[in-house]
Every structure is written in structure tokens, then in C-alpha cells.
Amino acid sequence: MGRPRVMIIDGNSLMHRAFYALPMLTNKKGVPTNAVYGFTNMLLRLIGDYKPGYLGVAFDKKGPTFRHEIYAEYKATRQKAPEELAPQFELLKKLLKLMGIAIHEVEGYEADDILGTFARLGKERGWDVYLVTGDRDALQLVSPQVRVIMTKKGISDVRVFDVEEIKKEYGLTPAQIVDLKALMGDSSDNIPGIPGIGEKTALKLLHQYHTIEEVLDNAENVSGQKLKEALIKYKEQAMLSKRLATIVQDAPLDIKVENCSYEIPHSRELLEFLEELEFQSIIEKLGIQSRERIATTTSAREKNMIEVNTLEELRYHVQNLMNVSKVAILVQDDCITISDNPSQVYRMKLKGDLLTQGLNHQDVFMGLKPILEKQDLRKIVYDGKRLILEAHRYGIHVEGLEFDVFIAAYLLDPARNRYDVVQLLYEYAGLDVNDADASDLYLLAGYMREKLKETEMLYLYEEIEHPLINVLADMEITGFKVDKDMLKQLGEEFSLELSNLTKEIYTLAGEEFNINSPKQLGYVLFEKLKLPVIKKGKTGYSTDIEVLEQLRPYHELVEKVIEYRQVMKLKSTYIDGLLSVIDPRDGRVHSSFNQTVTATGRISSAEPNLQNIPVKLEMGRRIRKVFVASGEDYVLVDADYSQIELRILAHMSGDPTFIEAFRNNQDIHLRTASEIFGVPIDKVTPEQRSNAKAVNFGIVYGISDYGLAKSLGISRKQAREYIDSYFARYPKVKEYMERIVETAKKQGYVTTLMNRRRYLPELKSRNFNIRSQGERLAMNTPIQGSAADIIKKAMNDVYAELKRRNLKSKLILQVHDELIIDTYKPELEEVKELVVRCMENAVKLSVPLVVDVGVGRSWYDAK
Incomplete structure (x- = not known):
């Protein structure tokens, strides 16, 4: 049996390293987690690399230590831990306890002293000791039995110091490391040392005289008058510094190495805590699953994978599948899978190049055509728009989409950058798989539908987001003539x-x-x-x-x-x-419309981005002249909601003055100017109206007096007076803004009129600026998100009505609150009436929705 291998980690040191090495991370509740995440990854790497039999983490205990008793200024200059780091220590300690890893803290001592005590015990008891820290002080503890694993930049880069490595680096013995620090001092610990002596001079002195005591005894003999005077003058300070820098090796620890043994349990408590922290990659590294998940995974993996290698085989299986009522289809870069139940899946491997075996992409789609085009054969998919667009390349029109896992995932967690199928399977269905296939989508869709019900977003999915898949796909396919x-x-x-x-x-x-x-x-x-x-x-x-x-x-x-x-x-x-x-085949641009990008629910446009053309400048507006109707028999109809966000604010706040202005079809900016400047409506100046407009829209976005002052080029005091005056005239708006922030703080999210959720972890931040941003988002998201819901509902209704009437006119673009229809001239009056009716009746608010319509050969003319 070999010598026991003991590893003790300086928890404070590694947590600080991890905090500054990683970007700020928070979970959905806004709890900072980056230091814990970095520490845990480092811990698992150390376990994997060194395989210690015994493991512990040392922490500083709050309160003064014996060093403060001998030098009151010890660590006095050290800055307080950042607000986002401090609470992470308790999270780490809870995690370590759940992982079965020993925690060591001793009143009046620092983590260094606990490392020192383990170093001594290691020498006495014949252990191999590894001390993990980012602090060079620990090098004094190195011996034939003790090594220091020193973290360098960040936490992933380490260097192991033994006696030889210290000699190579400094030309010193481990014991001389204390003397080095005593001569140099240490600004981070506020150890004074001897003023004017840096590392180079300190090393030179120690190479010559070996110990600080010998250096001080030979002060008269050293070269350099200033150095000589400093050594004589600060002799006592140097010896005090040595006492402060010396790591204690007899902290009152009752250590039995057996108590340091550890075995990370696969417990439900550990799994749930890691899920709460959202440490999915760590869950995967530890291979943890609860019994329920293991049961689900086992049964879900008992499935029959049928490899489809030829067109004849594909046609045979498609013929059989035409008799079922529902299939799941998953299109991936290297294969397409299709399944009609969770226990069986058909896989068509796609040819990537001449060397790759498999079926041709077009052949697979043409083979699947009967299934894809059958309306009453319902389809569960991942990214239905991609499926529609890929099928369209081969003249196939996809019908019967029932559920899109990609869109559901976005609704349930709109802040993500990616919605990886494997990750979603783990989170919602408890499936721990390396590769997903269509049979997995069956299970996933069921779990996600339940989650949408639970979060009251099933209506939003079924009535708004799901129908929109076809609308956006059709807009992309049609394009906009240039x-x-x-x-x-x-x-x-x-x-x-x-x-x-x-x-x-x-x-x-x-x-x-x-x-x-x-x-x-x-x-x-x-x-x-x-x-x-x-x-x-x-x-x-x-x-x-x-x-x-x-x-x-x-x-x-x-x-x-x-x-x-x-x-x-x-x-x-x-x-x-x-x-x-511009597509050379049809002279159009085919923008990609993204349904799962913005946290507010707005649709975004890319390649090219048609929503970002600057219209404040005449030169920017002129660019709209190049976007034209598709032919001589066509014109563009541009329908735009009038002040939709302000109307939503009036509805949500219930402010009677605000509501009355909209019901009476008043110019809201004139009305607001009249209210806040205290002048009759007919006496409002253009400048006052402009300022009132900035206040109106600023309120929607939770603008501060500083932001408004900057926007209008006025003093902060003046801006504050405008805002105060606004809230005095519209008190219910102020009440609503305060209420929505409080609600968001309590439940962690805000909702739109159609129950779209946006989680706001920023509200839990200890950083004032981040928290203030969270408050602004809490005020704005329900309004902007509701506007997004309404325009999406209008798009669905307009699209459906154009199809129902079998019109040639087509919806081709949505830009925020504006829809553009490429309109066949004989249908112009019908389209104008249709689009206004659909948009104005998309929802019923306490104020009317009003739509302005323009017509022209180009986008510029129609606007």
C-alpha cells in the first residue's frame, strides 16, 4: 500500500482567482456563480490529474487573527471582496458539503495556516501532501513530502513546485521564502518589509547571507549607502514582517486523515443544487442522475434504430409511415431521422462528400415528400422553419406541423444564445444522451408542452408563435424586390x-x-x-x-x-x-427572419437586416427607394401601428387621463406637453411637443433624469422636473411602473399581455448599475413584449386572410410595428381594408389600436 496522498486547497485564494478569471455568470434568479463554477471545474481537474485519496478545502475564518494582534495594520489596505464574489463563498461551502468534501476553518487563523498544519502532519505521518493555492507564501511549506500546486494566470494554468523547482526559480530553499517576503514586504497583506527593497535586491542579499537575521547582522557590510541605512533603520520592522509572513504549522486542527476521505455521491440533493446553479457541464462531468432520470433514460434508450441506406428502403418505410397519425422529424447536418413512436427510429445518413457513404440530401427529401405534404399527418419538429425552407428547395410544401421544440424552448427560456437538442432533452425530459434523434423529440415535446401549460404560455405558443413559423418561412421564400x-x-x-x-x-x-x-x-x-x-x-x-x-x-x-x-x-x-x-435568379433579397433571438419577443432580421435601415437621415430614408413592388401590376402597402407602445402603457397602467387622450384621438404628444408644461393645447410650441415626445417614449423605456437630460440637451434638474411633472399628471403610470418592478423582484420575471415571460436576474445583482438596468427592463419589457405579441398576432391574421381569400398579394416584411404587403393592384382596396382590420383587431385594449396606411411603388413612397 502506497503513501496516502492528501490534497488541501486554499479556498479563498482559488475563489478569488476564479472570480477574476471568468466573466460574470448568474443563474436565472440572478445569483452570481462564476467563482463557484471556476473553482468546481478546477477541483474536478485536480481530482482527475492527481487522484488524491484525501481531500479538503481550507478557508479563512472571519474576524481578526493572531497576526492582527501583533500588527494592527495587517491586511488593512486590502480591498473588500467584490459584491458579486462575497455571497459565492456560502454557495461553494454548500456545494462542497453535498460533494462530501471536508471544509476546514479555524478561529483566529487563515487558510494558509491550515495548509501549513497539513504540511507538518504530512511530514510527521508519511503522507504525500499537495497544497493548491495562488499565493507564493505557501512555497515556504515545500519539503520532500510536500509540493505546492501554484495557479498562475487564471485557474487553468498551474505549476508544481517541489524543492528543486524552488531552487531553480529563486536559488533559495523553501525556508528562505519567508525571509524573501520579510525583506520585500507584501502590499496585498500590508506587510511592511524594508522600504526600497524589491525582489531583485532581496534575492541578492539572501544568496549572499542566507537568512534575514544574517542580512541584518551584516548591514554594515552591504554595498550601497541607502540600502545599508534602510537595513539598520528598519531592522525591527523586518523581523516583525518575518513573523507576519511565517505560516503557522500548529493550528488547532484535530486531523485524522481518514476524515478527509471523500466520495462524490450521486445524490438527488447534489443534482438539484447543481441544477439550481445551472452547472449543466459539471453535472455531465460527474455523471450524476437521479433514480427517476436513470429510469427514464434507460427506457427511452430501449429503441430500435433502423438504418435506411437506399432509396428503395426509404420508399418502403415511408409507405408504412403514411398510415400513422403523427411523426417526429429531426433534420441535422449529417443525417435526417424520422420516428412514429419513442421506441423506433429510422435514420438516413446524408452524403457529406464523395468519400462519405449515405443518401443524397435531395433524394431523402423527395422520398419523404408524401409524409411532409400530408396535412393530417402531424409533425413534431425541431426548427420547423428550417424544414420548410429546405423542403421548398425541392418543390415540397410542408403541411401539418404540430409542435416545434425549438420555438417552445425559446419561450421557456428566451435569454439563451443556443437551444441544443441534447441539452433540452436533459433539462426537460431527463434524457442523458450524446446524440439526439427524432424518437427523442416525441418525449421532449410532451414534457415541453406540459411546461408551457405550467407557465401559462401554451396559448402564446399555439396562437402566436406556432402559426408564425409558416408566415416567416413564406416571407423568406418570397423576398423583397430590389x-x-x-x-x-x-x-x-x-x-x-x-x-x-x-x-x-x-x-x-x-x-x-x-x-x-x-x-x-x-x-x-x-x-x-x-x-x-x-x-x-x-x-x-x-x-x-x-x-x-x-x-x-x-x-x-x-x-x-x-x-x-x-x-x-x-x-x-x-x-x-x-x-x-441580391438573388440573381429573382432580383430579390431574401432576409432571414429570426423568431428565437430577442428576449422581448421581437422578430429580428438578418442577411440583410432590413429592420435597421436608418430613417432619421434623409440619405438613410432614400435607401428605401430601392425596395420596390415585385412588378408593374403591383404596389407596396405599408401599414404601421400608431404609437402602439404608448397605447399599451395606457392600457396596462389604467391611467384615466392617458386613456381619455387616446379614446378622443388626441395628439398624445401635444396632450402630454400641455399637461407637463401647464399650457393650453393650442399654445404648445413645436419644441415643447418634441420634448414631451421624448418624455413619453422615455417613460416607456424607464429613462432616468440623466438619460433624458442627455437626449434633450437640458440640465438634469430640468429633466427631473419634466419627469416629475409627467408622473404628477399621469399618477397611474407611476404606480404601474413601481408595481411592475416590485412584482418582478418577487417572482423573478415579467410578463406581457399574452403571458410571454422574461426572466430578470439583473434585479438580484448587488451592482447598482446592473440592478438599475434590470429595473428599466422590468418597466419596458411588458410594453415592448406586448407590442411584439400584437404585431405577431396581426401578421398571422393578415397572412391567413390573404390565403383564405386566395389573393395574389403577399406579406413580405415586418419592421417593429410596421407590415409591408406586396399588393396586386386590382386587390389594393381589399388589401388595405383587410390589413387595417386585422391589425386594429389583433387584441382588444382599453384604448383603440390605430393603423396608418400608405401606398407606393417603393417602400420610400409607401411610407
């Missing part, structure tokens, strides 16, 4: 504008330079023209837009640079960018 010649002409105009602006900038600067170079622009602005420096970083003067906005009043050149940047961005993003994505 006038390529006009786009090129616009590009030439923008190029000319850039050329003229460049000449003006050179004239105003008195020299030619690279306007796109922040360094060269910084030189012109701040050194040549001597404009005030607003912000400076490591790389030089900042010339970002915020800086330029502040410099506007100082010189005409700044205005021209801002214009130049705006035109340059428009040209590169929307002229050159659009030219590269």
Missing part, C-alpha cells in the same frame, strides 16, 4: 457625397489625412486644431461618436466628419452590402 439600377445610382450619389465631404474636411483641416484613421483624426482635432480632449485611452485620443457630438459646437470640421461617417456607413452597409445579397 431595383438594382437605382441601388447602383444611389451608390454613385453616395460616393460623390463622400468625395465632396472629403474635400471640405481637408480644406477645414488645412491638410490631407486619412479620415477613417482615429489616430490621424485625433492629431488634427486635438493637436492641430487644439479642440478640448474629451476622452483618451491607451491607444490615444478617442474620436468615437460621443466625443464628436460633444465637439460639434467647437469647429465646423467636426460636423463634416460626423456626416462623412454616416454616409460611409450607409454606403458600405446598405449599398455595397445589399448589392452582394
Whole structure:
């Protein structure tokens, strides 16, 4: 039997290392977890690499130690642990207890002293001891039986120190490490040392005289007058420093190595706590499953996998599947699987290249065509839009989608970046699998449907999100016609504008330079023209837009640079960018509409992003001229909700003054201006209306007095008066805003009119700025999210009505509160009536929904 291997970890040291090494992580409840996550990963790596028989974690005990008694200023300069780190220590201790790992704390002693005591016990009892820390002090404990595993940058990079390694690194023995620290001092522990002595000098002295006592006794003999004087003057301070730096090796620990033995249990308590922390990867590393999960997994894995290798086999199985009422289909990059029950699955491996065995992608889809097009054969899918689009390439029209796991996952947790099938199977169905297939989707869909019921989002799924899959797929397939010649002409105009602006900038600067170079622009602005420096970083003067906005009043050149940047961005993003994505087959752009990206529920657009075309500038608006109706017989109908978010706020708050203004069809910004400035409506100035508009929309977004002041270019005091005056006139709005924040803090999430949830962990943050952001999100999300729900409902209704009436006109774009229909001219009046009715009746609020409609050959003209 070999020597017992004991590992003791400095918990405080590793937690600090982990906290600063990893980005801030929180679970859904807003509890910070990054340090615990980093520590646990490091712990598991250490167990895997060193396989200790006995394991413990040492922590500092709160309160003064014996070192404070001999030196009151000990650690006095150390900053308090960050607010997000402090609560993580209790989480870690709870986790360690559930993992069966010993925790050591001793009143009046530090974690270092516990490591020291284990080092001594190791030498006395014949253990092999590994001490894990990021603190160099521990090197004094190294001996033939004791090694130090030192974390370097972060926590993943370590270096193991034994006696030889210390000699190689410092030319010292382990015992001399204390003398090194006593001479140098330590700012982090506030150990004074001898002023003026750094590591280089301290090492030189110790190489010559070996101990601090010998160094001090030979002070008169050292070279350098200043050094000599310091050694004489601070002799007592140096000896005090040595006492402070010496790690105690006899802390009152009642240690029996048997008590340090550990075996990480596969307990329900540990599993539930790790799930609460959302440490899925650690659950997987530990291989933990509860008995219920093991039972589910075992039964779910008892399935018959049928490999389909030829078209004849595929046609045979498809013929049999045509008689069932429901199938699950999972399309993956390397294979397509289909299943009609959880215990059997058919797999078609796809050819990736000439060397890969399998079926051709088109052959598989054509083989599945009868199933895909059968309306009453219901389909459970993952990412139904992808399935529709891929099938469309081969002229197949997918019918009968029943449940999309991808969309359900988004509704249940909208803040995620990815919705991996394997991960979802584990979380919702308790399935621990390496690869998912269609049979797994059967089980997953059932669990997720129940979860949607439980969270009261089944209506949202069935009536809003699920029908939208077909709407968005159809919009992508149809695309938006672009006038390529006009786009090129616009590009030439923008190029000319850039050329003229460049000449003006050179004239105003008195020299030619690279306007796109922040360094060269910084030189012109701040050194040549001597404009005030607003912000400076490591790389030089900042010339970002915020800086330029502040410099506007100082010189005409700044205005021209801002214009130049705006035109340059428009040209590169929307002229050159659009030219590269026009489909040569139909002259259209086919944007991708994403249903699972935003936390508020809004649809996003990409490649190209048609929702982001800047319309505040005339040059930006002109880009809309290139988006045109699909033919001479068509025009564009643009239908836009009027002030939908303010109407939702009026409805949600129940404020009678606000509601009355909308019911009477008043100009809400004029009404608000009249209310907050105390003037009759007919006496409101354009500037007052503009300011009231900023307040109205600012309130929706939880704007602060600072934000409003910045937006309007007024003092913070004035902005505060505007906000206070607003809330005085609309008190129910204020009550609603306060109520929604309190509700969010209690339940951890907010909901929209259609029960869409958004979890707000930011509200639990100890960081004021993050918490304030959470409060703003709590105020805004129910309003913005409800607007998203309403426009989606309107899209579904418009799409369904166009299809029901068998019209040629097609819905082709949604931008926030606006729908665009490519309209066949003979259907124009019918489409206008249809779209207004669908949009205005999407939901019933306490105020009317109003839709403005425009018609034109181009998007610009229709708007």
C-alpha cells in the first residue's frame, strides 16, 4: 500500500482567482456563480490529474487573527471582496458539503495556516501532501513530502513546485521564502518589509547571507549607502514582517486523515443544487442522475434504430409511415431521422462528400415528400422553419406541423444564445444522451408542452408563435424586390457625397489625412486644431461618436466628419452590402427572419437586416427607394401601428387621463406637453411637443433624469422636473411602473399581455448599475413584449386572410410595428381594408389600436 496522498486547497485564494478569471455568470434568479463554477471545474481537474485519496478545502475564518494582534495594520489596505464574489463563498461551502468534501476553518487563523498544519502532519505521518493555492507564501511549506500546486494566470494554468523547482526559480530553499517576503514586504497583506527593497535586491542579499537575521547582522557590510541605512533603520520592522509572513504549522486542527476521505455521491440533493446553479457541464462531468432520470433514460434508450441506406428502403418505410397519425422529424447536418413512436427510429445518413457513404440530401427529401405534404399527418419538429425552407428547395410544401421544440424552448427560456437538442432533452425530459434523434423529440415535446401549460404560455405558443413559423418561412421564400439600377445610382450619389465631404474636411483641416484613421483624426482635432480632449485611452485620443457630438459646437470640421461617417456607413452597409445579397435568379433579397433571438419577443432580421435601415437621415430614408413592388401590376402597402407602445402603457397602467387622450384621438404628444408644461393645447410650441415626445417614449423605456437630460440637451434638474411633472399628471403610470418592478423582484420575471415571460436576474445583482438596468427592463419589457405579441398576432391574421381569400398579394416584411404587403393592384382596396382590420383587431385594449396606411411603388413612397 502506497503513501496516502492528501490534497488541501486554499479556498479563498482559488475563489478569488476564479472570480477574476471568468466573466460574470448568474443563474436565472440572478445569483452570481462564476467563482463557484471556476473553482468546481478546477477541483474536478485536480481530482482527475492527481487522484488524491484525501481531500479538503481550507478557508479563512472571519474576524481578526493572531497576526492582527501583533500588527494592527495587517491586511488593512486590502480591498473588500467584490459584491458579486462575497455571497459565492456560502454557495461553494454548500456545494462542497453535498460533494462530501471536508471544509476546514479555524478561529483566529487563515487558510494558509491550515495548509501549513497539513504540511507538518504530512511530514510527521508519511503522507504525500499537495497544497493548491495562488499565493507564493505557501512555497515556504515545500519539503520532500510536500509540493505546492501554484495557479498562475487564471485557474487553468498551474505549476508544481517541489524543492528543486524552488531552487531553480529563486536559488533559495523553501525556508528562505519567508525571509524573501520579510525583506520585500507584501502590499496585498500590508506587510511592511524594508522600504526600497524589491525582489531583485532581496534575492541578492539572501544568496549572499542566507537568512534575514544574517542580512541584518551584516548591514554594515552591504554595498550601497541607502540600502545599508534602510537595513539598520528598519531592522525591527523586518523581523516583525518575518513573523507576519511565517505560516503557522500548529493550528488547532484535530486531523485524522481518514476524515478527509471523500466520495462524490450521486445524490438527488447534489443534482438539484447543481441544477439550481445551472452547472449543466459539471453535472455531465460527474455523471450524476437521479433514480427517476436513470429510469427514464434507460427506457427511452430501449429503441430500435433502423438504418435506411437506399432509396428503395426509404420508399418502403415511408409507405408504412403514411398510415400513422403523427411523426417526429429531426433534420441535422449529417443525417435526417424520422420516428412514429419513442421506441423506433429510422435514420438516413446524408452524403457529406464523395468519400462519405449515405443518401443524397435531395433524394431523402423527395422520398419523404408524401409524409411532409400530408396535412393530417402531424409533425413534431425541431426548427420547423428550417424544414420548410429546405423542403421548398425541392418543390415540397410542408403541411401539418404540430409542435416545434425549438420555438417552445425559446419561450421557456428566451435569454439563451443556443437551444441544443441534447441539452433540452436533459433539462426537460431527463434524457442523458450524446446524440439526439427524432424518437427523442416525441418525449421532449410532451414534457415541453406540459411546461408551457405550467407557465401559462401554451396559448402564446399555439396562437402566436406556432402559426408564425409558416408566415416567416413564406416571407423568406418570397423576398423583397430590389431595383438594382437605382441601388447602383444611389451608390454613385453616395460616393460623390463622400468625395465632396472629403474635400471640405481637408480644406477645414488645412491638410490631407486619412479620415477613417482615429489616430490621424485625433492629431488634427486635438493637436492641430487644439479642440478640448474629451476622452483618451491607451491607444490615444478617442474620436468615437460621443466625443464628436460633444465637439460639434467647437469647429465646423467636426460636423463634416460626423456626416462623412454616416454616409460611409450607409454606403458600405446598405449599398455595397445589399448589392452582394441580391438573388440573381429573382432580383430579390431574401432576409432571414429570426423568431428565437430577442428576449422581448421581437422578430429580428438578418442577411440583410432590413429592420435597421436608418430613417432619421434623409440619405438613410432614400435607401428605401430601392425596395420596390415585385412588378408593374403591383404596389407596396405599408401599414404601421400608431404609437402602439404608448397605447399599451395606457392600457396596462389604467391611467384615466392617458386613456381619455387616446379614446378622443388626441395628439398624445401635444396632450402630454400641455399637461407637463401647464399650457393650453393650442399654445404648445413645436419644441415643447418634441420634448414631451421624448418624455413619453422615455417613460416607456424607464429613462432616468440623466438619460433624458442627455437626449434633450437640458440640465438634469430640468429633466427631473419634466419627469416629475409627467408622473404628477399621469399618477397611474407611476404606480404601474413601481408595481411592475416590485412584482418582478418577487417572482423573478415579467410578463406581457399574452403571458410571454422574461426572466430578470439583473434585479438580484448587488451592482447598482446592473440592478438599475434590470429595473428599466422590468418597466419596458411588458410594453415592448406586448407590442411584439400584437404585431405577431396581426401578421398571422393578415397572412391567413390573404390565403383564405386566395389573393395574389403577399406579406413580405415586418419592421417593429410596421407590415409591408406586396399588393396586386386590382386587390389594393381589399388589401388595405383587410390589413387595417386585422391589425386594429389583433387584441382588444382599453384604448383603440390605430393603423396608418400608405401606398407606393417603393417602400420610400409607401411610407
